């Protein structure tokens with residue numbers, strides 16, 4: 001034990017030494033819509049960061065955004081391209097554009113030697129994700145995908161439970177979630193901007209919660225389903241500041257419900273469903289079943305970053321069937337977005353691997369893409385992921 005504490009002191013001092021920045025990290029923000037707020041609020045808490053540039057397709061939007069936050073001296077651009085072309089000293093960009101504009105700006109930034117924190121979902125299609133991974137590999141730069149629930153202590157506990165071996169070999173998982181009514185509208189509901197609906201928006205988080213816990217095995221086949229009965233119905237759509245319920249129903253061109261039955265490497269099956277709207281309170285708890293134990297995670301809006309309540313581990317002890325509760329752990333209060341952005345920058349500065357690497361999220365995207373393709377074809381398909 002004495003050895004352990006000496007080792008941890010050494011690790012600590014090395015880390016602290018690495019975190020002494022010689023110059024400020026120069027950051028740009030691409031896309032200054034809703035989620036960019038969480039990025040800038042995090043950056044503004046970091047004294048080693050300088051926000052130097054911002055871009056948005058909508059004229060004046062990036063300027064108004066920076067004014068709201070009182071950030072001075074920022075250079076503004078009409079799209080990601082001009083920003084990357086002109087900002088020669090950039091260390092990193094936050095890409096906060098809608099889903100259909102994830103791949104192109106990310107590839108462009110990587111090709112120009114800029115590290116990228118890309119919002120989720122990774123992309124819309126698997127093909128785009130593969131192109132991004134190729135650009136990342138070629139560039140040698142760092143790309144991390146914005147899954148902030150990964151920073152939550154209770155989410156991390158799920159992975160620790162699986163890795164402890166208490167569940168044995170995992171063979172079946174059920175996950176997903178949804179809202180009785182919760183269609184986001186804005187740019188999320190049109191194919192030209194959102195690309196995919198509930199499946200990409202919140203489904204990617206449910207998939208990440210369980211796949212990250214079990215070490216991201218490769219997906220092999222999928223039977224997928226998707227529908228849009230609520231989004232396209234003016235009676236279950238919403239009016240917002242800009243559109244009536246009828247207009248939003250007419251704009252709606254993505255899924256509001258999706259489901260999939262996925263075979264994963266290692267003889268594991270994953271049963272998944274996700275909804276932006278449904279006639280149900282929840283489509284069920286997340287369960288992870290193993291040969292030695294089972295884990296129940298109460299139905300969770302995991303995209304908000306934590307589990308839905310005390311988890312339960314079911315296992316046998318000396319022939320007795322036991323149930324153990326896993327208490328909810330208290331977070332350190334720094335905020336999941338702050339930790340997401342900080343862990344990305346720390347990895348950039350210290351030359352460490354991406355906190356949420358594309359090697360994992362490529363499989364997440366392959367499942368989402370597989371569900372879409374299988375749903376369109378109406379039968380099971382093989383998931384083929386090209387070598388990067």
Ligand SMILES: NC(=O)c1ccc[n+]([C@@H]2O[C@H](COP(=O)([O-])OP(=O)(O)OC[C@H]3O[C@@H](n4cnc5c(N)ncnc54)[C@H](O)[C@@H]3O)[C@@H](O)[C@H]2O)c1
Nearest residue numbers: 031033034035055056057079080097098099101119120187
């Ligand atoms: N991590 C989270 O919790 C979370 C939450 C909400 C949204 N998101 C993700 O963030 C992304 C953006 O969501 P949002 O709600 O902020 O969308 P939004 O529509 O409010 O903002 C996107 C902005 O990007 C701009 N844009 C698009 N293409 C551009 C380009 N090439 N160059 C410069 N600007 C460009 C648009 O003009 C728009 O202002 C989505 O992919 C979404 O899934 C993540």
